[in-house]
Amino acid sequence: MTSHTDPGGSFRLSGTSITLNRFGYGAMQLAGPHVWGPPKDVDAAIAVLREAVAMGINHIDTADYYGPHVTNQIIRQALHPYPDDLVIVTKVGNRRGADQSWPFALSAKELTDAVHDNLRNLGRDVLDVVNLRAGGLDGPSYASIEEPLSVLADLKRQGLIRHIGLSNITARQLVEAQSITQIVCVQNRYNLAQRDDDAMIDVLAAEGIAFTPFFPLGGFTPLQSSALETAAASLGGTSMQVALAWLLQRSPNILLIPGTSSVHHLRENLKAATLHLPPEILADLNAIGSSTEHKDSPPQQGH
Ligand SMILES: NC(=O)c1ccc[n+]([C@@H]2O[C@H](COP(=O)([O-])OP(=O)(O)OC[C@H]3O[C@@H](n4cnc5c(N)ncnc54)[C@H](OP(=O)(O)O)[C@@H]3O)[C@@H](O)[C@H]2O)c1
Numbered sequence: 001m002t003s004h005t006d007p008g009g010s011f012r013l014s015g016t017s018i019t020l021n022r023f024g025y026g027a028m029q030l031a032g033p034h035v036w037g038p039p040k041d042v043d044a045a046i047a048v049l050r051e052a053v054a055m056g057i058n059h060i061d062t063a064d065y066y067g068p069h070v071t072n073q074i075i076r077q078a079l080h081p082y083p084d085d086l087v088i089v090t091k092v093g094n095r096r097g098a099d100q101s102w103p104f105a106l107s108a109k110e111l112t113d114a115v116h117d118n119l120r121n122l123g124r125d126v127l128d129v130v131n132l133r134a135g136g137l138d139g140p141s142y143a144s145i146e147e148p149l150s151v152l153a154d155l156k157r158q159g160l161i162r163h164i165g166l167s168n169i170t171a172r173q174l175v176e177a178q179s180i181t182q183i184v185c186v187q188n189r190y191n192l193a194q195r196d197d198d199a200m201i202d203v204l205a206a207e208g209i210a211f212t213p214f215f216p217l218g219g220f221t222p223l224q225s226s227a228l229e230t231a232a233a234s235l236g237g238t239s240m241q242v243a244l245a246w247l248l249q250r251s252p253n254i255l256l257i258p259g260t261s262s263v264h265h266l267r268e269n270l271k272a273a274t275l276h277l278p279p280e281i282l283a284d285l286n287a288i289g290s291s292t293e294h295k296d297s298p299p300q301q302g303h
Contacts, residue, residue: 014208024059026257093133135168
């Protein structure tokens with residue numbers, strides 16, 4: 001039996017009654033290969049979720065298009081009735097094609113259906129936090145998000161959503177969004193090697209808004225760097241632990257949602273919360289990535 005802890009300290013979402021432990025869990029890896037269909041071993045997926053909560057995690061990130069539906073159904077099977085302090089953050093803005101693709105789904109009907117799908121599959125009357133995913137994996141899209149965000153704001157007024165966040169957005173879209181509704185968190189791709197959002201993180205920190213990086217471990221291409229390996233060896237940890245510890249030290253508003261389908265990796269990752277990175281190691285790690293791209297200019301490639 002694992003003891004209940006407060007891994008990585010906590011962060012209060014500004015303007016809400018929600019306090020999240022900074023160490024959360026990303027549930028995308030619980031579906032089958034390519035985030036499609038059921039996993040090989042549903043019991044193993046359930047075990048990961050239960051261990052996460054037992055270890056003090058009170059923030060789970062998901063989407064109903066993982067599977068599709070599968071991940072949310074497994075979360076419900078593993079954890080319902082949910083602990084009072086558990087916050088499930090979901091996202092809308094995509095759906096899955098029969099060919100396993102991830103097309104955008106940003107019309108009023110698609111967004112409304114997605115919120116109802118999340119409510120039904122998670123077994124909740126109201127969703128804690130819903131992120132509007134406005135861009136693709138290759139980076140944000142550069143269009144206005146007024147229309148889709150207004151749909152979510154309306155669903156919030158109807159009482160189906162408590163709080164709204166954004167995903168795959170630019171700094172300009174954040175400002176536009178804040179003129180429409182309160183934004184409590186932003187989820188963009190960010191890790192030791194991909195640091196396009198350095199400036200945005202600092203702006204969000206000043207406003208008490210959480211930044212929840214996706215692909216904190218590199219996602220489908222795990223982070224690999226000799227500086228990271230050297231740091232891990234000198235600290236007696238693993239590269240993954242150092243990558244997560246670096247994020248925890250980067251800014252107090254960063255919340256972690258590393259994904260794993262393994263209880264062993266989950267436990268290993270949580271130990272990152274106890275790793276302190278001294279200044280000389282931080283300097284080496286900081287040199288791995290740099291802020292080279294500005295997201296308010298079009299990306300080199302995208303879809
Ligand atoms: N908003 C968006 O557009 C977006 C996009 C992608 C993801 N997300 C969210 O972000 C979360 C995190 O992203 P992610 O899961 O794709 O990427 P990630 O956390 O960067 O990496 C997950 C990968 O790392 C492996 N891993 C985890 N812990 C490990 C360890 N200790 N040692 C070795 N390998 C380890 C996992 O494999 P094992 O299963 O074998 O551990 C998995 O292949 C997702 O779960 C999802 O909720 C959001």
